[in-house]
Amino acid sequence: MSWIRRNLVIIVGLAVMVYVLLPNLVVIVYSFNKPAGRFNFSFTQFSIDAWTNPCGTPGICDSLGLSLQIGVVASLVATVLGTMVAFALGRHRFRGRAATNLLIFLPMATPEVVMGSSLLTLFIALGVPSGRTTILIAHIMFCLSFVVVTVKARVASLDPRLEEAAADLYAGPVQTFLKVTLPLVAPGIAAGGLLAFSLSFDDYIITNFNASPSSVTFPMYVWGAAQRGVPVQINVIGSVMFLGALAIVAIGQVVSAQRSKAV
Amino acid sequence: MAEAVLQAPRPDGPSAAVRHVRRNWVPYLLLAPGLLWLLIFFAVPTLSLASQSLQTGDIDNGYALTWHWQTYTDALSSYWSQLLRSVIYAGTATVLTLAFGYPLAWFIAHRSGRWKNILLILVIAPFFTSFLIRTLAWQTILGDSGLLVNLTEATHTTFLLDGFKAVLRALGLISNDQLLFSPFAVICGLTYNFLPFMVLPLYANLERLDLRLTEAASDLYASPVQTFRRVIWPLSLPGVVAGTLLTFIPATGDFINSVLLGSTQTTMIGQVIDGQFLRVLDYPTAAALSFVLMALIISIVIFYVRRAGTEELV
Numbered sequence A: 001m002s003w004i005r006r007n008l009v010i011i012v013g014l015a016v017m018v019y020v021l022l023p024n025l026v027v028i029v030y031s032f033n034k035p036a037g038r039f040n041f042s043f044t045q046f047s048i049d050a051w052t053n054p055c056g057t058p059g060i061c062d063s064l065g066l067s068l069q070i071g072v073v074a075s076l077v078a079t080v081l082g083t084m085v086a087f088a089l090g091r092h093r094f095r096g097r098a099a100t101n102l103l104i105f106l107p108m109a110t111p112e113v114v115m116g117s118s119l120l121t122l123f124i125a126l127g128v129p130s131g132r133t134t135i136l137i138a139h140i141m142f143c144l145s146f147v148v149v150t151v152k153a154r155v156a157s158l159d160p161r162l163e164e165a166a167a168d169l170y171a172g173p174v175q176t177f178l179k180v181t182l183p184l185v186a187p188g189i190a191a192g193g194l195l196a197f198s199l200s201f202d203d204y205i206i207t208n209f210n211a212s213p214s215s216v217t218f219p220m221y222v223w224g225a226a227q228r229g230v231p232v233q234i235n236v237i238g239s240v241m242f243l244g245a246l247a248i249v250a251i252g253q254v255v256s257a258q259r260s261k262a263v
Numbered sequence B: 001m002a003e004a005v006l007q008a009p010r011p012d013g014p015s016a017a018v019r020h021v022r023r024n025w026v027p028y029l030l031l032a033p034g035l036l037w038l039l040i041f042f043a044v045p046t047l048s049l050a051s052q053s054l055q056t057g058d059i060d061n062g063y064a065l066t067w068h069w070q071t072y073t074d075a076l077s078s079y080w081s082q083l084l085r086s087v088i089y090a091g092t093a094t095v096l097t098l099a100f101g102y103p104l105a106w107f108i109a110h111r112s113g114r115w116k117n118i119l120l121i122l123v124i125a126p127f128f129t130s131f132l133i134r135t136l137a138w139q140t141i142l143g144d145s146g147l148l149v150n151l152t153e154a155t156h157t158t159f160l161l162d163g164f165k166a167v168l169r170a171l172g173l174i175s176n177d178q179l180l181f182s183p184f185a186v187i188c189g190l191t192y193n194f195l196p197f198m199v200l201p202l203y204a205n206l207e208r209l210d211l212r213l214t215e216a217a218s219d220l221y222a223s224p225v226q227t228f229r230r231v232i233w234p235l236s237l238p239g240v241v242a243g244t245l246l247t248f249i250p251a252t253g254d255f256i257n258s259v260l261l262g263s264t265q266t267t268m269i270g271q272v273i274d275g276q277f278l279r280v281l282d283y284p285t286a287a288a289l290s291f292v293l294m295a296l297i298i299s300i301v302i303f304y305v306r307r308a309g310t311e312e313l314v
Helices: A002-006 A008-030 A060-091 A097-109 A112-126 A132-156 A160-168 A173-202 A205-210 A218-228 A232-262 B002-007 B013-053 B070-111 B113-128 B131-142 B147-154 B158-170 B183-207 B212-219 B224-253 B256-261 B269-278 B283-308
Strands: B055-058 B062-065
Touching: A002 A008, A008 A232, A008 B070, A008 B113, A008 B131, A008 B183, A060 A097, A060 A132, A060 A173, A060 A218, A060 A232, A060 B013, A097 A132, A097 B013, A097 B224, A097 B283, A112 A132, A112 A205, A112 B013, A112 B224, A112 B269, A112 B283, A132 A173, A132 A205, A132 B013, A160 A173, A173 A218, A173 A232, A173 B113, A205 A218, A205 B269, A218 A232, A218 B131, A232 B113, A232 B131, B013 B055, B013 B283, B055 B283, B070 B113, B070 B183, B070 B224, B070 B269, B070 B283, B113 B183, B131 B147, B131 B183, B131 B256, B147 B158, B183 B224, B183 B256, B212 B224, B224 B269, B224 B283, B256 B269, B269 B283
Parallel strands: none
Antiparallel strands: B055 B062
């Protein structure tokens, strides 16, 4: 009993870890299933059919392609705009700072359903037809704040003496920025960009308000499939995303560990 | 205070002032594109939504602003139960993410040794994979012939599951023998989906916490419980506040969990707003409900942040 009490944190921590990972394991296991009916609920037979033919269900890879496209463009634009705002907030004192901070904070404090519907009201009022462009506009909007917050944290933790040292060594402002400041802030920008991509790629609620029947993103496809019957291919794509994310984060960790060793 | 300083006459002459003004351009140039985007596509739509909530008309003949406040009272009297339910579910899920996330974050930050990075990756990775697919996986886990049932049958531990169900039934979280399509399943899904939003800020906070403080506390004869209450908890408060806000706000508006894991008895307000906008096409009611939801969340957040006492956060 005292052993349990001493290791309570470890036991609870590991139990929560199981809770976090269980659905991912289920997704992987059921990607090798051959379901008997429309729904992939009970494991009937082992099969690699879905893995050899991931686009086997109509529409699934088109939606995936659209989501990737939107994710890349939206996260790029949001990262550039957000990084600029983060530098302004992290580096400069100016009038209207408090108002700017509020404008950055509000989208994060607004429920997605409110943002999606308000944007739809605007598009209806302006007569803008829904589609790819409106989805992009919405995604850039809700990713922006998260990029600002992520990059700002990195900018704020920057040691100003490093830039002063560069100036002492006769580096111009542009050189200092490109050779000193930017590489130091880069991990924050990368983290912000990745976060923006995953937010955009995963969004259903806002997207559904601003999409047209011809612009079905991957989450919209999954949502529709949840009502009609989920094809095994969805589990395959989910597994690939999980393993891919593991790989990307793991590589990032190794690289940053080696870098800190080198320094 | 800050404005008075800015407007005070400068002792260092006009050339310094000119230089000052020129340097002051830089932040505005950096801000302009991002802020314009948020103004046009966040602030203006929010105002347009406010106007929509006070309009009358219909989709065929157009709408006119008639300051019809009754939409609000009608919407509230029809949907107050869904609104209340959303706050209760999201609040419960937030408390649970804190209860689960705190030990996990502490464990990763201070007790996992060389496993630290691997565990952190395992917490972050699900964050980057599809939210919807993982929520659907809970159908497979909790379903009537699902994983949980099969697992307990295979290991002859059905009595554990039955005991758990009895507790849930006593709490009113399931109404019959079914785990899925119940308030329990919805709260379970919400807790699961928003756990990383709690763990990451908590981890960032707890990792910086100096363990020598806990040693000092125990040197001064504080029990572990006292050490936690008087030393660790107050120091981790910024992480707790950030995590609870990041969890509670999106969870209140979420309807993915209540649709996929719940039933008609578990409808949350997001689902109502979504339906009013996209299916019923009653824009004023949907807009009014959106505003009520926003006002409710903002007032809860302000009350909470005041009470928690970390005002620099907002």
